[in-house]
Amino acid sequence: MLVAEMMSAPRVELTETMPVGEAAQMLSATGCDGAPVTGADGRLCGIITQIDLLRDRFGPVAGDVITSRHLVPPQERLHVGDVMTDTVVTAEESDDAHELAHRMMETRIRCVPVVRDGVVVGVVRRGDLLRTYLRPDREIRREVLDEIARRSPETGTLDAIVEDGSVTITGTDDTAERRRIGDVAAKVPGVRAVEITGQG
The missing domain is CATH 3.10.580.10 (CBS-domain)
Known part of the structure; x- marks a missing residue:
């Protein structure tokens, strides 16, 4: 943002x-x-x-x-x-x-x-x-996915679930990519924690 x-x-x-x-x-x-x-x-x-x-x-x-x-x-x-x-x-x-x-x-x-x-x-x-x-989870989710797409366009299709500001992202098992998208997601206002679970 x-x-x-x-x-x-x-x-x-x-x-x-x-x-x-x-x-x-x-x-x-x-x-x-x-x-x-x-x-x-x-x-x-x-x-x-x-x-x-x-x-x-x-x-x-x-x-x-x-x-x-x-x-x-x-x-x-x-x-x-x-x-x-x-x-x-x-x-x-x-x-x-x-x-x-x-x-x-x-x-x-x-x-x-x-x-x-x-x-x-x-x-x-x-x-x-x-x-x-203090944003609704749906707004946080939308911005997390938008920011990842903007800042890390080479990343494949991801999904995210947000509950009370805690974000769970699925869609990659690559360690370097996880670190990169985790850093991006953590900077979205309203995000309290980020977890990346891989392909699910």
């Missing part, structure tokens, strides 16, 4: 010149915990989260060393560009969805913008991962 098949449309797109208060209202109204930020040229320039928008709402606590961070203007005068993260993990539509999902889980990233020539065309959120990986 490609990222293009897993991504969703951005519910919120912010600009770096937008006041922080306005951005906070937009995230709150849409239930988003983060959103991509675009510059004057329409290209991705950062990402912002609810935590970023809370920055400087709270003054230093007792014992804190006062730094320039505590001397910024009041939040109402800040803009998104002042508090956003400008180092952004991104994906492209043609990237492997399985690899992106693992990267998000390992790094605990909540939202990954999907870009085409620097322009945001979608996002992948944790909710998209849930929707993709």
Whole structure:
């Protein structure tokens, strides 16, 4: 599965010149915990989260060393560009969805913008991962067979049974071929385990 098949449309797109208060209202109204930020040229320039928008709402606590961070203007005068993260993990539509999902889980990233020539065309959120990986067995079976046919066209006719995400593939006794199609099947979102039983 490609990222293009897993991504969703951005519910919120912010600009770096937008006041922080306005951005906070937009995230709150849409239930988003983060959103991509675009510059004057329409290209991705950062990402912002609810935590970023809370920055400087709270003054230093007792014992804190006062730094320039505590001397910024009041939040109402800040803009998104002042508090956003400008180092952004991104994906492209043609990237492997399985690899992106693992990267998000390992790094605990909540939202990954999907870009085409620097322009945001979608996002992948944790909710998209849930929707993709909690799939009916019939969808998983169809994609497993489609992916094997696409990635390993020299493989003969196979069959697959899927029960609660566990895939049993029949149709080959060749050890190298089993390993190859097993690797392909394991990357299909929703697959929990793969067994290859040979000719049956």
